[in-house]
Amino acid sequence: xxxxxxxxxxxxxxxxxxxxxxxxxxxxxxxxxxxxxxxxxxxxxxxxxxxxxxxxxxxxxxxxxxxxxxxxxxxxxxxxxxxxxxxxxxxxxxxxxxxxxxxxxxxxxxxxxxxxxxxxxxxxxxxxxxxxxxxxxxxxxxxxxxxxxxxxxxxxxxxxxxxxxxxxxxxxxxxxxxxxxxxxxxxxxxxxxxxxxxxxxxxxxxxxxxxxxxxxxxxxxxxxxxxxxxxxxxxxxxxxxxxxxxxxxxxxxxxxxxxxxxxxxxxxxxxxxxxxxxxxxxxxxxxxxxxxxxxxx
Ligand code: NDP
Numbered sequence: 001x002x003x004x005x006x007x008x009x010x011x012x013x014x015x016x017x018x019x020x021x022x023x024x025x026x027x028x029x030x031x032x033x034x035x036x037x038x039x040x041x042x043x044x045x046x047x048x049x050x051x052x053x054x055x056x057x058x059x060x061x062x063x064x065x066x067x068x069x070x071x072x073x074x075x076x077x078x079x080x081x082x083x084x085x086x087x088x089x090x091x092x093x094x095x096x097x098x099x100x101x102x103x104x105x106x107x108x109x110x111x112x113x114x115x116x117x118x119x120x121x122x123x124x125x126x127x128x129x130x131x132x133x134x135x136x137x138x139x140x141x142x143x144x145x146x147x148x149x150x151x152x153x154x155x156x157x158x159x160x161x162x163x164x165x166x167x168x169x170x171x172x173x174x175x176x177x178x179x180x181x182x183x184x185x186x187x188x189x190x191x192x193x194x195x196x197x198x199x200x201x202x203x204x205x206x207x208x209x210x211x212x213x214x215x216x217x218x219x220x221x222x223x224x225x226x227x228x229x230x231x232x233x234x235x236x237x238x239x240x241x242x243x244x245x246x247x248x249x250x251x252x253x254x255x256x257x258x259x260x261x262x263x264x265x266x267x268x269x270x271x272x273x274x275x276x277x278x279x280x281x282x283x284x285x286x287x288x289x290x291x292x293x294x295x296x297x
Pocket of ligand 1: 164165167169170192195211234
């Protein structure tokens with residue numbers, strides 16, 4: 001029987017576990033605070049930011065929000081980040097990407113205080129993760145690790161294949177999988193758009209993480225029997241639904257579920273975990289900054 005990996009349920013457990021930690025911090029006058037910064041009028045970015053604010057409210061994290069005119073000079077964004085770095089009520093800072101073309105994204109990421117970089121994209125935090133001394137693990141791969149842990153998926157000695165090499169998903173995922181620590185120790189292959197024979201690699205995977213952003217590019221014929229399939233892809237495709245579209249993954253679920261041992265659905269798999277791990281990182285940041293120990297889920 002193929003196990004359907006329930007990201008909604010695991011994310012709910014994590015949020016529940018965080019609530020206790022947040023109350024403990026609040027009792028110590030250190031309620032966690034997350035600042036979101038939006039310099040875009042893209043509706044998808046607006047939606048992501050408002051979801052993050054709502055998530056914070058639900059668990060008792062204070063959310064601070066700054067909107068910057070997308071035509072404003074880059075300096076305005078950098079000044080905003082500098083102000084948030086200095087604000088003791090703000091424990092985590094998230095600048096919603098993408099920023100407008102005239103703003104250097106890497107410069108923005110470098111401007112965030114690494115101790116408040118709850119996305120884990122600052123070069124210092126990337127370096128620490130690669131060196132096996134992670135501070136903030138990026139939310140999506142961290143959430144995937146939590147799913148693997150919850151479902152007792154063995155990564156040690158496993159063949160892991162990550163499809164995609166982005167800075168936010170593919171590269172950090174592969175890095176976590178090769179770490180000499182629990183939920184790592186996998187023999188890890190990273191595939192991308194220049195990979196010559198993708199299926200030859202995916203068929204070897206005991207653990208497959210698909211993060212290419214190409215709808216249903218991986219079907220059941222490309223999987224090893226019994227594999228754990230983690231579908232990160234969120235692709236909006238036209239459909240005869242009320243909204244006129246539906247969200248589908250990078251994996252063709254129907255054919256894959258007959259071959260896989262365990263599989264994440266889209267939606268309801270990795271997405272809720274990404275959201276939960278942002279809250280997790282914010283709570284952890286607050287506990288570090290206030291020097292108050294809390295148990296994290
Ligand atoms: P990017 O576009 O930044 O990266 C996509 C990666 O996939 C690139 O490395 C690219 O290769 C590779 N790729 C593209 N086409 C192919 C192909 N045909 N064969 C093999 N590799 C290919 O995307 P992200 O990493 O930001 O996101 C990936 C997907 O995950 C998207 O659908 C996104 O919406 C979703 N996502 C979901 C999240 C969640 O919480 N569930 C969170 C973040 C993202 P190359 O480097 O050569 O261009």
